[in-house]
Amino acid sequence: MDLLRFITAGSVDDGKSTLIGRLLYDSKNILADQMDALERSSKNRVNGSVDLALLTDGLRAEREQGITIDVAYRYFTTSKRKFIIADAPGHIQYTRNMITGASNASLIIILIDARHAVVEQTRRHSIIASLLKIPHVVVAINKMDLVDYSEHIYNEIKNEYSTVAVQLGLEDVTYIPISALNGDNIVNKSSAMEWYHGKSLMKYLEELETGQDVNMADARFQVQLVIRPQAEHLHDYRGYAGKVISGIYKKGDKVKILPQDTDTTITAIEIDGNEVEHAVFGQSIVLQLADDIDISRGDFIVKTDNLPTLSREPEILLCWLDDKPLIRGNKYWLQHNSRVVRIVIKDVKYKLDVNTLQRHPAEEDIKLNEFAAATLKISTPLVFDSYTRLKENGNAILIDETSNSTVAAVLLQ
Amino acid sequence: MSQYRLSYLEQLESESIYIFREAAAQFDKPALLFSGGKDSITMVHLARKAFAPGKIPFPLVHIDTGHNFPEALEFRDKLIQKLQATLIVRKVEDTIRIRKLTEPKGKFPSRNWLQTYTLLDTIEEFHFDCCIGGARRDEEKARAKERVFSVRDEFGQWNPRLQRPELWNIYNGRIHKGENVRVFPISNWTELDIWNYIRKENIELPNIYFSHEREVIEYEGQLVAISDFILPSVEDKVVTKKVRYRTVGDMTCTAAIESNAQSVEEVIHEIVATRISERGATRIDDKVTEAAMEDRKKNGYF
Missing domain, CATH: 3.40.50.620 (HUPs)
Structure with a gap:
């Protein structure tokens, strides 16, 4: 059994929370007491029937205003998979939440209201999905019950969206007509839409093949911390703890330490203090090396025959996440996995309109939820891969030096 | 793997x-x-x-x-x-x-x-x-x-x-x-996930997570253990039941559930079959508002 992380995106009232509630409910992942609580709060509010959206709206302000403020994470398990859902709000001002939720997702469900077809937010969410390289897209055409389960309307929306998908280079797109409210095509195939021959949403989620999403070619490992036990029998022990970002490591591999540019060999790979033969993408391990080299947190251990990029002036695409705008010439911290360096934003090249993908001259400040291309300046070289090639080693955040807030999502180019 | x-x-x-x-x-x-x-x-x-x-x-x-x-x-x-x-x-x-x-x-x-x-x-x-x-x-x-x-x-x-x-x-x-x-x-x-991991890694737990006999008060559908901190009053119904704990917090805010599950395996079966969530079944402190x-x-x- 494996793990699939996905995100749901749609505009306000497209029925995201209802869809998640439905997935949890129909897969029997909502339990009796949670249902009771739901019925109680549904009655506290005006509408009569049970409001599945209340399942995901956790904070008081959200329940009072009937909106979702923050990314919420939900979990459900079927006999095939464990799922983690990031539920990101649809409001325009909350683009940053969508990016947060999307950053770890390997699939996005974009909800479209069958009555309104492709709207500005659909485009925005799709553009973000393409920028963040989410490998799989499901276009869930919702509220089919309100358009008499019309195949014609489904096809129109499908055609309209295909144009968007082609423009954005979205490769794996699947269309499913649903009614989250009534449960059509969620877990079971809907009898109201016999013209639809595809899978139900749940069946699609359970059977999606994700093996190709993993990068096994480029071996990347970044040191999180150095383990030096202060124990008698482990006197000379030095282990480099970290998570394999991508690829495979084996005992005996010839490796290079970056940015120092020193060569050595892996003498042992350990998990829980025990030696293993190899370690793969996603595993938290400890490496031991043949030579005594000065290595600290944030340094890379890569194979000598496959090297990442080193640059003091990396080009980036960023999405601004803070209320305070980006100030050119200000210094920020850049955190790239476990490495934190001071940077200056040397040059903002253009602003990217996330509704049209058009580039605009960046004369003004870059504000909350805006995308921009920029060049950074760093005193020591950053070791990375382009986000397009290897997203696990191509992402970073910017941190405001004075407030310590995370102010930007960074895609290294 | x-x-x-x-x-x-x-x-x-x-x-x-x-x-x-x-x-x-x-x-x-x-x-x-x-x-x-x-x-x-x-x-x-x-x-x-x-x-x-x-x-x-x-x-x-x-x-x-x-x-x-x-x-x-x-x-x-x-x-x-x-x-x-x-x-x-x-x-x-x-x-x-x-x-x-x-x-x-x-x-x-x-x-x-x-x-x-x-x-x-x-x-x-x-x-x-x-x-x-x-x-x-x-x-x-x-x-x-x-x-x-x-x-x-x-x-x-x-x-x-x-x-x-x-x-x-x-x-x-x-x-x-x-x-x-x-x-x-x-x-x-x-x-x-926690229980599956406990099984996989063979992690030892206190025995109150498994079925045992205990004197409890039945209170609004919840079973609360009698202890130095919770003493029964006259109107309380005190019974001895086979119970276990799904969560272990304080004796004053954690309720037991009826259970025959004696091993990790049996606990997992029980959780898969249950229709009540963990906190819902056992926490007296979440229900206030x-x-x-x-x-x-x-x-x-x-």
Whole structure:
């Protein structure tokens, strides 16, 4: 059994929370007491029937205003998979939440209201999905019950969206007509839409093949911390703890330490203090090396025959996440996995309109939820891969030096 | 693990270890909050794995309400000894005395709410800048929205509207002096994941997690153990039942469930079949208002 992380995106009232509630409910992942609580709060509010959206709206302000403020994470398990859902709000001002939720997702469900077809937010969410390289897209055409389960309307929306998908280079797109409210095509195939021959949403989620999403070619490992036990029998022990970002490591591999540019060999790979033969993408391990080299947190251990990029002036695409705008010439911290360096934003090249993908001259400040291309300046070289090639080693955040807030999502180019 | 793919439990484990290592690397004085429950015990197991062959590089802190299950305390002390870890215990009772707090009254006088005072005092006493906790997002609606690295202001308060965006695997633990961060390595685990992991890793638990006979009061559908802290009154129905605990908090705020499950395997079967959620079945303290947990978190609760 494996793990699939996905995100749901749609505009306000497209029925995201209802869809998640439905997935949890129909897969029997909502339990009796949670249902009771739901019925109680549904009655506290005006509408009569049970409001599945209340399942995901956790904070008081959200329940009072009937909106979702923050990314919420939900979990459900079927006999095939464990799922983690990031539920990101649809409001325009909350683009940053969508990016947060999307950053770890390997699939996005974009909800479209069958009555309104492709709207500005659909485009925005799709553009973000393409920028963040989410490998799989499901276009869930919702509220089919309100358009008499019309195949014609489904096809129109499908055609309209295909144009968007082609423009954005979205490769794996699947269309499913649903009614989250009534449960059509969620877990079971809907009898109201016999013209639809595809899978139900749940069946699609359970059977999606994700093996190709993993990068096994480029071996990347970044040191999180150095383990030096202060124990008698482990006197000379030095282990480099970290998570394999991508690829495979084996005992005996010839490796290079970056940015120092020193060569050595892996003498042992350990998990829980025990030696293993190899370690793969996603595993938290400890490496031991043949030579005594000065290595600290944030340094890379890569194979000598496959090297990442080193640059003091990396080009980036960023999405601004803070209320305070980006100030050119200000210094920020850049955190790239476990490495934190001071940077200056040397040059903002253009602003990217996330509704049209058009580039605009960046004369003004870059504000909350805006995308921009920029060049950074760093005193020591950053070791990375382009986000397009290897997203696990191509992402970073910017941190405001004075407030310590995370102010930007960074895609290294 | 199949040849090159991790199973979901291996993925969850690896993510948790990564988070533990980030916490240890980013903070000067981290501490692991230890309650004695199965989630805490799993956390200790993960922490041990994260830093092996070295020792866990931070102390375990137990905020002791004085209302513990004796079995849980006994287990705690054996575990600490086995790991050669450092344990710091601070008692809610002392906080009540020194700060002249009012003891809760009522049938089930839970000191759960007062733990916050002791925790904040302990953070100040030891200058902890990071408290690692075993909260899971599936437990409760307000927790579903909390970050893995959750910044608290100098009053220990959580502000859900000012949370930092948390992207990819990047955890921003930068804080100002006086602030601290709560770190939740098992955020993405569910109750079932914990039990499956306990089975896979053969983790030992206190015996109150398994079926045993106990004298309990039946109160509004919940079974509350009789102890020094909960004494039956005349109108209470006292019965002896085969029970086990799904969560282990204080004796005053944790209810037992009827169960015959004697092994981890049987517990897993029981959880898969149950129609009641973990906190719903067993926590007397969440039912006060719909936003009970949110309010406690905002005030500096775990």
